[in-house]
Amino acid sequence: MDVADLPGVPEWLPDHLRDDGIEELYPPQAEAVEAGVTEGENLVASIPTASGKTLIAELAMLSSVARGGTALYIVPLRALASEKQADFEEFEQYGLDIGVSTGNYESEGGWLADKDIVVATSEKVDSLVRNDAPWIEDLTCVVTDEVHLVDDGERGPTLEVTLAKLRRLNPDLQTVALSATIGNAEALATWLDAGLVDSDWRPIDLQKGVHYGQALHLEDGSQQRLSVQNNEKQTAAIVRDTLEDDGSTLVFVNSRRNAEAAAGRLANTVRPHLTDEERAQLADIAEEIRDVSDTETSDDLADAVADGAAFHHAGLSRGHRELVEDAFRDRLVKVVCATPTLAAGVNTPSRRVVVRDWRRYDGSAGGMAPLSVLEVHQMMGRAGRPGLDPYGEAVLIASSHDEVDELFERYVWADPEPVRSKLAAEPALRTHILATVASGFARSREGLLEFLEQTLYASQTDEGGQLERVVDDVLTYLQRNDFLEIEGGELDATSLGHTVSRLYLDPMSAAEIVDGLRDWERGASDSTSASGAPSETPPEPPADSGFTTASELAEDADESADADRDPDDISALGLYHLVSRTPDMYQLYLRSGDREEYEMELFEREDELLGPTPSEFEEGRFEDWLSALKTARLLEDWATEVDEATITERYGVGPGDIRGKVETAQWLLGAAESLASEVDLDAARAISEARIRVEHGVREELVDLAGVRGVGRKRARRLFQAGITDRAQLRDADKAVVLAALRGRRKTAENVLESAGHRDPSMEGVEPAPDVSVDLDDGEDGDTNAESTANDDQSSLGDF
DNA sequence: GTTAGATTAATTTAGACAGCATGTC
DNA sequence: CTAAATTAATCTAAC
Known part of the structure; x- marks a missing residue:
């Protein structure tokens, strides 16, 4: 379908798309348009990662806004919220206003009601509904990214209930749900009264395979020789092979420790393939990594990155993660060994993906449990960068001949599991029943059950018995703890119950x-x-x-x-x-x-x-x-x-x-x-x-100082030691003393004085006072060694 | 008695959403 | 219903 033939979109859009090099829609996108996404129709799109989901979302939202409406884009992760924000801000040149709202970040520029497109996490949307945010009723289009997460036991119910509430508040709301390829997309479509696009189409080829011995067995039946030399591991052989073709590799492993260990080993594989230019740039990035934090993790990561390898997991700080992701996208870092953080997180495609571990410890399963097909497919889907790689390859590692067959059966040829609602569990209902009653969606047990009829759970089960039982248990619990009152069949949240619901507490x-x-x-x-x-x-x-x-x-x-x-x-x-x-x-x-x-x-x-x-x-x-x-x-x-x-x-x-x-x-x-x-x-x-x-992160006496922007725990302590004990003193402080306390960093000192409201923050011509000590004597009580840190970087966590 | 090396036993194990109310001389 | 990779502890054999 030609971009000129799109019904219902703003008139500037076709040219905009052409400027981005888009003349034709991808087949799934064309199907979505035929199903009416640009004309307000509901749609479920179950298609692979990187096959143009974002454009489908944009088509829906932009056409809805063009008709005078407001759109909401729901994401599962805060990191994805900022990624999407950056994507959508392209449209600001056409007069659209983009807003973001997550727990730790709210975009500037006024009220969400003034925005045309708002990006938010599912919990934040739920919270906004609970707090009666008025713009919710003005919504005309909601797009949900990664809807297959309704299957998640902890967070799935939130998404499910929130969508049901949005649709109930606004029956004309256009609902678009984007999902990874799943086994039962039609169930989601039924639930949302939506058309369905269910496709395996990808813009670049993805070959799945299993490596064993000296060969890579591909799903089309072919084999590639991929020999393992001397002592190297299979993963190393694959990484080396990819490097010889000038490509990068993403390796998924099942624990943080494995990620770090593998990155350390693979650094040796990558090192000989780096150019001097790359080595120099990597050394700079390694330095930046060390500056982020002064921990062992940070050192290990910097060492690996200096050799073009890296690890990525949730123990890394935000700064670490971003440096690794960027360096990998810039093709400086050639291998990243990651836990599932990267499978679901921001977009980091790679020529090859290796799924090294296909089992992961799961306490509730009593040992190592195999990953779900969906999860493995999500990881594999990261292979192949549109426009950059000719194709992508995703490789599982087998350690025996039998395992080759098992992996083919289990993952390569297997269809992803169906998505099933997890709503009928007590912890989820405890929260959501209270919220549903508190915000007036239901006023009786019957009303509650009727509301729950609109969820995916209800559409997936025939007998309501289970749900009714849990609802009654939860109502009893909520009443006993004085969150709810039940009088003559009428449900009412107590004042405490209202507060709890608004605070978003369990x-x-x-x-x-x-x-x-x-x-x-x-x-x-x-x-x-x-x-x-x-x-x-x-x-x-x-x-x-x-x-x-x-x-x-x-x-x-x-x-x-x-x-x-x-x-x-x-x-x-x-x-x-x-x-x-x-x-x-x-x-x-x-x-x-x-x-x-x-x-x-x-x-x-x-x-x-x-x-x-x-x-x-x-x-x-x-x-x-x-x-x-x-x-x-x-x-x-x-x-x-x-x-x-x-x-x-x-x-x-x-x-x-x-x-x-x-x-x-x-x-x-x-x-x-x-x-x-x-x-x-x-x-x-x-x-x-x-x-x-x-x-x-400070003791009591630093609370005031640490409240100054640009002053975290370390700088606050240094200023305090230099005799500046509160904000007022900082405002009128001797600049020489401040400069010395901040270890002679002029720019930093100026910023700090400015945010403290000093009348003349300029550090021009100021020399650090000589008698000010800047050594940090860490807040230890003496039971362990307290080494003072060598750099002046803020470990303040409050940058957002 | 010491110590390097081998064998065995114990230990560990992914990820990550949310409130509120803003600031200044 | 299920594990595997480290690391710590213990043992062994050679000196």
């Missing part, structure tokens, strides 16, 4: 937080193994309404516990532990030896924790309590300025993990603050301080 997290805080105020301190019934659910609040009531005061007398404790005495550790044991925080793994270590720690600091310690005989709960303590300790270390390298080593995590924990803690502490005032508990001040400290 009700169970909210219950844990409220109970913990209340427990502290009651001063119930005879905690050891005194917990009551060994039930999974947290203790119930009093049956009558309200929380701080006379009945509780009476309880105090009963227990003859300590007098009420001062909420200001709640320690940061106590609060970090409280939010860490919540289902919204994903826990750190307890390694061997950790158990004893944190049992000791628990013994010493039990008084600081909120709520009764579970008995050691309640295996699961006690373990959770300990691993929450480990997480809490990590957060406490961060908030006492312990060096990043020390933390990564002490807890066996990467710099990216610290960031993740800190971010989650920030969010949950913010929510805890709101909850505390909601239920009239007086802990807001203590919570707020703990939150700000973990946000900036």
Whole structure:
């Protein structure tokens, strides 16, 4: 189909596409147009990655906007949100306004209602619906990227429920859903009353194959000789073979450690193939990587990158990931060894893809479980860069002759599994039922069931029995914990329930937080193994309404516990532990030896924790309590300025993990603050301080300084040591002292003074004061070596 | 008694969304 | 219903 023949699109679009070198639509795109995407029709497109999904989305959104509407593009990852934003900003030259909204980033330039196209994560959309964002009703077109994720047990239900809500709020809404190739695309189409484009077409050829021995067996029956020399591994042989053809390779492995080890080994394979020019550029990138953070992970990565190899996993910080992705796209880095981060993440195509490990540890499966066909196909789909490579090849590695056949059967020739709704699970419904009632989508049990009829789950099952049972269990739970009231068949969210729903908390997290805080105020301190019934659910609040009531005061007398404790005495550790044991925080793994270590720690600091310690005989709960303590300790270390390298080593995590924990803690502490005032508990001040400290990673005395833009934990500490102890002093500070404290970096010093509001931030002609020491004496308590870091880079996590 | 090397046992294991309210002399 | 790659611990044999 010629781009000139597109019905319903803005008149500038054909020329714009031609400027991009697009004269003809790809076949699946043409099918989509024939099915009416540009004319407001619903559509499900189940097509391979890199076969032009983005253009289908753009055609739908642009034509909808041309008719005077507003479009929403839903993505599963924040990184994808910014990638799509960059794509769509091309249209700003035609007067379109693009907005982004995710948990940690909101695009500037005013209200989302003024935007023509908004990109957001599914959770953010859900949250906006819960908070009655008015522009939701103006939407005319919603595009969902990677809809096959409705199959995901944790996050799938959110997407499912959110789509159902959007469609219910606005029956005329055009719904376009983009999916990887899946087994049952027609089920999705039925659910969404949509036309279907289901195609395997790809713009460049993809050959799947299996390597074994000295040969690469391809799916078309042919074989390529691909010999393994001396001691090298199969993967190395494939990488070498690709390099000889001047191509790059993406290797998927099943653990972080494997990714790092493989990258280290493959560096030796790549090194001899680099030109001097490439070596020099790679050395620069390696330096940038070292500058991102001062940890072992960072060093290892830099070493590999200097040789043209890299690893990529969630333990890397954002900066690391971006440097690796960019260097790989620029073809400087020739091999990336990655965990699944790269399979689902941003677009990083490669000539060849190697799926080295096809089994991955899965606790719930009791060992190594084979990856799903869908997941392996997603990885393989990264092979072949449109316009750059003549073809793509995706290779599985077999270690025996039998395995060759098994891999062909299991993955090469296999169809992806059907997608199935995971909505009928209690944790998912706990959250979504509360939200559905709180935002008025349903006011009775029947209304609730009727609403749930509009989900994929309902369209995939015949008997509603299972769903009804779970709904009733959840309603009971929500009522018992005072999130919902049920009166004469009428459902109503309590004020607490409304707050919880708007804060986007799992009700169970909210219950844990409220109970913990209340427990502290009651001063119930005879905690050891005194917990009551060994039930999974947290203790119930009093049956009558309200929380701080006379009945509780009476309880105090009963227990003859300590007098009420001062909420200001709640320690940061106590609060970090409280939010860490919540289902919204994903826990750190307890390694061997950790158990004893944190049992000791628990013994010493039990008084600081909120709520009764579970008995050691309640295996699961006690373990959770300990691993929450480990997480809490990590957060406490961060908030006492312990060096990043020390933390990564002490807890066996990467710099990216610290960031993740800190971010989650920030969010949950913010929510805890709101909850505390909601239920009239007086802990807001203590919570707020703990939150700000973990946000900036500083001790109490630096909180003010670290609030200045451009000042993170390290610079704040240096300024403090130089005698500048707060923002006001910084504003009127002696420039020589500031410059010395910032290790003579003029530009940095100017920026800092400017954001502090200094009347004359210019550093021209200023010399660093000689008597200012700039050595960081890390915030260690002396139990481990505290090495001071050599560079001045900010490990502040708050850049966004 | 020491130590290099071999054998065995234990340990570890992917990823990542969300609140709120903005700032200045 | 299921594993594999490291790493730590232990053992062995030669000196």
